[in-house]
Amino acid sequence: MNRFAIMEVRIFLLASIVFTQSLLGAGATGDPFLSGELHNKGWIIFSAQTEPGDWDIFLMRPDGSDRHPVTNTREFNEAGARFSPDGKRILYYRMAKSDAVDNNTYGRYDLVLADADAKNPVVYGRDFPWASWSPDGKELACLLPGGIRIVDVESRKTVRTLPRHGIVQQLIWSPDGKAFVGTANGLGPYWNIARLPAEGGNLNAVSETDRYNCTPDWCPDGRHILYARGIIPREEGRAELWMAKDDGSEKKMLYAEAGRHIYGACASPDAKYVLFTRSVEDLGAVGKSQTTMAVIRWADTPMLGDQSKDLRQRFPDAKRCRRIDLGPGWEPHWTYNEAVDAR
Amino acid sequence: MKSRLTSWSAIVFLGLFGVTSCEKSSALSKGEDSQVRSVGKFEVTACLIEIPEGAIFERELYDYATILKYEVIAVHRGTLAKGSIIYVAQYNPWKMRAEAADNRAKNIGGNLRRFRAGHLERMALEVPVDEYFMGGLVDKYFGKRSGPVYWAVWTNAAD
Numbered sequence: 096m097n098r099f100a101i102m103e104v105r106i107f108l109l110a111s112i113v114f115t116q117s118l119l120g121a122g123a124t125g126d127p128f129l130s131g132e133l134h135n136k137g138w139i140i141f142s143a144q145t146e147p148g149d150w151d152i153f154l155m156r157p158d159g160s161d162r163h164p165v166t167n168t169r170e171f172n173e174a175g176a177r178f179s180p181d182g183k184r185i186l187y188y189r190m191a192k193s194d195a196v197d198n199n200t201y202g203r204y205d206l207v208l209a210d211a212d213a214k215n216p217v218v219y220g221r222d223f224p225w226a227s228w229s230p231d232g233k234e235l236a237c238l239l240p241g242g243i244r245i246v247d248v249e250s251r252k253t254v255r256t257l258p259r260h261g262i263v264q265q266l267i268w269s270p271d272g273k274a275f276v277g278t279a280n281g282l283g284p285y286w287n288i289a290r291l292p293a294e295g296g297n298l299n300a301v302s303e304t305d306r307y308n309c310t311p312d313w314c315p316d317g318r319h320i321l322y323a324r325g326i327i328p329r330e331e332g333r334a335e336l337w338m339a340k341d342d343g344s345e346k347k348m349l350y351a352e353a354g355r356h357i358y359g360a361c362a363s364p365d366a367k368y369v370l371f372t373r374s375v376e377d378l379g380a381v382g383k384s385q386t387t388m389a390v391i392r393w394a395d396t397p398m399l400g401d402q403s404k405d406l407r408q409r410f411p412d413a414k415r416c417r418r419i420d421l422g423p424g425w426e427p428h429w430t431y432n433e434a435v436d437a438r
Numbered sequence: 439m440k441s442r443l444t445s446w447s448a449i450v451f452l453g454l455f456g457v458t459s460c461e462k463s464s465a466l467s468k469g470e471d472s473q474v475r476s477v478g479k480f481e482v483t484a485c486l487i488e489i490p491e492g493a494i495f496e497r498e499l500y501d502y503a504t505i506l507k508y509e510v511i512a513v514h515r516g517t518l519a520k521g522s523i524i525y526v527a528q529y530n531p532w533k534m535r536a537e538a539a540d541n542r543a544k545n546i547g548g549n550l551r552r553f554r555a556g557h558l559e560r561m562a563l564e565v566p567v568d569e570y571f572m573g574g575l576v577d578k579y580f581g582k583r584s585g586p587v588y589w590a591v592w593t594n595a596a597d
Contacts, residue, residue: 199501199573200542240572263572280575307500307574328492328576379499 125419129392133157133419136363137431138211139370140165140185141388141424142174142196149192150381152176152185152213154436157368157390157429159421161436165213174201174381175426178211179232180270182432185211186226186235189218196425198310198358198378199264202226202238208248211435219251225264230272238266243275243291260291260298265310268293271317274341276301278309288322290341301343310358314338314366321349321360321369326377336360336371348410350391350418352400356384364431367393372425373400381425388421460485460511460558460597469560469596473547478562478591480516484508484524488555490578496532501542502574503527503567505587511558525579526588527567528553535593542573548593558596563588 136157142150145164150172155162166173168189174196176187190196190204202225209216219226223246225238237244238259243266245254261281268275272293279289283304288311291298302308307325314321324337335351350357355373362369368390375385391398397413399406407413421427474481487507494504510522518524530538535548550559564570570589 194541203541238572240569259568261568263574278574280577284577284580286574328495328497377499 125389126417129390129417130158130419132392133368133390134160135433136368137182137429137433138435139388139421139427139429140176140178140211141427142172142176142187143422143424144382150174150196152187153424154212155421155424157363157370157421159419162422166216172196173207177228177428178430178432178435179228180230181232182430182435183211184232185209185213186228187213196381198381198426201426202264202266211430211432225266225277227266227268227275229268230270236266236268236275238262238264238277257291257293257295260289262289262291262298267312269313269317269341270315273317276311276313276320276341278311285328288320288339290320290343299341299343301339301341302337303346310360312361314362315364316366317341319345321362323356323358323360324348334358334377336369347397348413349393349396350398350400351406351410351413353403353406354401358386359426361428362393363429369393369396370427370429372427373420386423386425388424388427389418390421391418460509460556468558469549469594471549471594474560474562474592474594475514476562477545478515478564480518480563480565480588481514481561482508482510482516482518482524482563483512483514483558483560483596484510484526485558486553486555487523489553493576493578494531494553500574501530501540502576503529503543503571503589504531504576505579505583506531506553507579507583508559508561514560516563524588525583525585526561526563526590527571527575528590528593529571529573543571546591550593550595560594560596561590562592564591565589 139155143153145151151164152166152173153164171189173187173189176185186208188201188204189207206219206223206226207216223237226235235246242256242259244256262277262279264278266277275291278286282300285307287304288302288308289298290301301320306327309323311320311322321338323334325334326332334356336349336357339346356377359372370390372386395414395417399413400416505525505527508524529543535550539546565586565588567587567589
């Protein structure tokens, strides 16, 4: 190869890198084509630790660009943000900076409702644990020891209460309003993912019941549920991202990685993408877990995030990794409402 | 040789008996203090029958309660039958009871330092557990037990 040919190759490589960087949002790394698909697909809201050490709510484009805080409180941690179904409002939980942000407890603190960009916050307080929006955004379902309490958002009055049947945290109301999903006792020796009909009735197990499972969320079709399929106590392994039908059938791995625990999955509103978190250390407490966010195409699942031989043996047909890393963040949620950020 | 075997057998038997069976006669007034006598709707002296494998583990990440099986030796308050088997949820059981309380499980405590099968505990209890604790339960008796699960409010050593 002569000197001109080598020069041409170098120029081509340099141009490729520049092109790739232009497709990727600031702070994101990974598949540039996926990144290009995602830029204009609404907003992601999440919590992340700031330089002073507290946790704030942030907004970001799904390709990782335009990341910016929307709460700026130094005395509080803010966590667990979720858009209302129309994407116009958010709920989140606020706690003292001295209270650790924890996967299993954040929903026990002060509920705050605000506009989708966190403006005009209204503190509802501690009487609304583990709140989840109704499909029309006019009610909240809250999880208390005495049951699931349906509350009118405007008046804050209880509309009705139904038994919680062992659901203890991470309650989410289905998009069609017909059921709840949550992390529950009473289905096996550990805590599992359970579905509860909104009109009352019994729980059914969605996940396997021989291990810890948590952080469930509904898929937009209201029939499938994403969840973290956790570990079996005292055995090796990491939490993996799985999906099942709401009756517990059709369990399926979507994403797994030998070096990370996968939690906090959230489907894009059109169910074409899946957003989730990757933690070096297992959750509970998020502060020391080195948790980052990532997004993949649904069509690319099942996917393995690394070259683990054990995982490849378990999932021989899984696809190679094509994800975008979105940087530090926890409990992300997604809306396609473009009007979220009015800056 | 035979007599030596017999005496060793007796020692082993007594050792096992001490670990797995409660000394019931002299302990009924032990473990009493103002807390155990006043909190909860039930107060019993009970023998911890066993600790199933994996029921108690130290894992800072998960605050959990584990369900343990007891035989009621004496009833001090509340309607429970002497000799009955009860299942009791103990919060973060790898911690000393005096250090177990936190934001998720307030107002629990006691002087018991470590759960040991075959030992007596004096406990103040509430029931059902769901009304007093909203968190993960490790239930090694899942599918094998019936009846309510009690919530341990106060747990003192009683032997």
